[in-house]
Amino acid sequence: xxxxxxxxxxxxxxxxxxxxxxxxxxxxxxxxxxxxxxxxxxxxxxxxxxxxxxxxxxxxxxxxxxxxxxxxxxxxxxxxxxxxxxxxxxxxxxxxxxxxxxxxxxxxxxxxxxxxxxxxxxxxxxxxxxxxxxxxxxxxxxxxxxx
Numbered sequence: 001x002x003x004x005x006x007x008x009x010x011x012x013x014x015x016x017x018x019x020x021x022x023x024x025x026x027x028x029x030x031x032x033x034x035x036x037x038x039x040x041x042x043x044x045x046x047x048x049x050x051x052x053x054x055x056x057x058x059x060x061x062x063x064x065x066x067x068x069x070x071x072x073x074x075x076x077x078x079x080x081x082x083x084x085x086x087x088x089x090x091x092x093x094x095x096x097x098x099x100x101x102x103x104x105x106x107x108x109x110x111x112x113x114x115x116x117x118x119x120x121x122x123x124x125x126x127x128x129x130x131x132x133x134x135x136x137x138x139x140x141x142x143x144x145x146x147x
Contacts, residue, residue, distance in 0.1 A: 061076065
């Protein structure tokens with residue numbers, strides 16, 4: 001017995017390809033803007049942002065992983081690097097001495113704010129300037145269906 005494979009429509013396939021191409025181009029443009037401004041990569045911002053908005057400025061690594069697009073193996077190395085740079089510190093999780101919190105430092109908060117100035121400009125340049133406000137709202141609503 002062979003089962004018939006249901007193919008996506010041409011429109012759905014084109015939408016998928018456009019989403020992926022747009023994602024790559026926009027991330028590349030934002031990364032380039034950060035680099036040109038002497039800032040670290042966007043992944044640093046993502047981790048610092050999640051820590052900054054967390055209660056007490058701290059999260060367990062698995063919580064950061066759940067809130068970002070970073071894989072666990074990349075996240076561990078990134079947290080090590082952020083700690084070496086003085087942007088986060090690790091604290092022992094009192095309920096389980098094997099666990100650790102990642103805690104944002106004041107230097108981490110300041111760097112995140114400096115990065116946001118560049119990042120916000122990139123969002124405006126690469127997205128906001130190409131969409132009317134109602135188009136941006138419509139696009140965000142459509143993409144929210146996938147989240």
